[in-house]
Amino acid sequence: MSYEVEIGLGKRGRKSMPLDAISIVPTRRTRDPEDVSLDWQIDAFKFSMPVIGAPMDSVMSPATAIQLGQLGGMGVLNLEGLWTRYADPQPVLEEIAVLQAQQFSPENTARLQELYSAPIQAELISARLEEIRDAGVVVAGALTPQRTQEFYKTVVDAGVDMFVIRGTTVSAQHVSETKESLDLKKFIYELDVPVIVGGVAGYTPALHLMRTGAAGVLVGFGGGASSTTRRALGIRVPMATAISDIAEARRDYMDESGGRYVHVIADGGLGTSGDIVKAIGMGADAVMLGTTLARAAEAPGKGWHWGLEAAHQDFPRGDRTHVGTVAPMDELLLGATNHTNGTANLMGALRRAMASTGYTDLKDFQKVEVQISPTYSG
Numbered sequence: 001m002s003y004e005v006e007i008g009l010g011k012r013g014r015k016s017m018p019l020d021a022i023s024i025v026p027t028r029r030t031r032d033p034e035d036v037s038l039d040w041q042i043d044a045f046k047f048s049m050p051v052i053g054a055p056m057d058s059v060m061s062p063a064t065a066i067q068l069g070q071l072g073g074m075g076v077l078n079l080e081g082l083w084t085r086y087a088d089p090q091p092v093l094e095e096i097a098v099l100q101a102q103q104f105s106p107e108n109t110a111r112l113q114e115l116y117s118a119p120i121q122a123e124l125i126s127a128r129l130e131e132i133r134d135a136g137v138v139v140a141g142a143l144t145p146q147r148t149q150e151f152y153k154t155v156v157d158a159g160v161d162m163f164v165i166r167g168t169t170v171s172a173q174h175v176s177e178t179k180e181s182l183d184l185k186k187f188i189y190e191l192d193v194p195v196i197v198g199g200v201a202g203y204t205p206a207l208h209l210m211r212t213g214a215a216g217v218l219v220g221f222g223g224g225a226s227s228t229t230r231r232a233l234g235i236r237v238p239m240a241t242a243i244s245d246i247a248e249a250r251r252d253y254m255d256e257s258g259g260r261y262v263h264v265i266a267d268g269g270l271g272t273s274g275d276i277v278k279a280i281g282m283g284a285d286a287v288m289l290g291t292t293l294a295r296a297a298e299a300p301g302k303g304w305h306w307g308l309e310a311a312h313q314d315f316p317r318g319d320r321t322h323v324g325t326v327a328p329m330d331e332l333l334l335g336a337t338n339h340t341n342g343t344a345n346l347m348g349a350l351r352r353a354m355a356s357t358g359y360t361d362l363k364d365f366q367k368v369e370v371q372i373s374p375t376y377s378g
Contacts, residue, residue, distance in 0.1 A: 048072030058301025069137025247283025272342030273349030
């Protein structure tokens with residue numbers, strides 16, 4: 001069956017689906033929610049929920065990374081963010097919180113660019129990661145591919161448990177005629193810690209990333225509500241299709257490698273608990289959350305959300321977006337709550353959805369039946 005449609009005489013395109021188009025289908029069996037396990041393991045590290053905090057300054061500080069780790073997830077600190085540029089970033093965060101209220105603002109962007117032009121300090125990378133380690137949780141930090149060569153030794157020497165290489169689009173083979181390229185396969189092979197890498201949105205690039213030895217692959221372009229990549233670059237792959245394609249790459253890579261399992265992590269556009277449920281149902285092992293965790297009362301952004309790309313010096317492609325404050329992080333993730341719109345008790349919702357469809361663990365829930373919603377007009 002062909003999924004391509006004719007756009008015009010000279011171009012055909014493959015039809016793809018966003019998560020909004022997907023509906024989870026109940027089966028003949030239901031379960032007690034208390035029987036459902038949300039346990040997740042990547043490499044040697046075990047977690048009680050499949051949640052990774054996105055490495056964005058509005059979401060993860062050392063304190064919120066520690067809190068998320070204590071709640072059962074994993075927080076990833078942005079090692080190119082304010083926490084590694086300023087000894088005390090609180091005044092900077094407070095200034096960002098009171099910038100002009102409108103989402104699209106060249107003036108706001110100019111100020112973000114100024115604030116993020118302060119140099120990254122290696123000693124601050126070490127100090128922030130040490131702070132997280134001292135709390136006894138899994139230590140994870142993120143760099144973009146452009147900064148990895150420069151700072152990875154500092155990160156590894158600081159005792160990071162999980163290394164994240166995260167960008168808008170990351171490939172196993174980056175070609176440049178003017179700069180030394182990061183050889184991901186060589187880099188990961190020589191590293192003593194597991195690596196999660198992405199974003200990626202298609203079968204072939206994901207398969208190549210899996211062949212580098214990565215422990216996990218990020219699906220999507222991150223940023224979610226704060227990203228303008230679709231408008232600025234025209235790049236977008238709807239998440240339901242992207243997750244399904246890359247889950248298939250995971251299966252084929254298992255056959256190719258003799259059983260090596262690479263985790264598929266949905267990253268971006270997961271604004272509600274329903275989105276998280278559908279991402280797992282489409283084949284994701286875990287989710288990386290930005291917007292949803294930016295709504296926590298403890299979030300450094302104080303109800304505002306932005307990514308590193310919003311302060312890019314040459315081509316910013318993100319906005320500082322108002323997402324509001326919903327609840328403390330423990331209520332937001334684990335409940336109980338009085339919010340009815342899918343913005344709180346995210347794991348309670350996932351547990352109940354799994355129970356309602358008869359599944360008791362995440363791997364099995366990836367097999368859940370789905371349908372394309374009749375209200376979807378795409």
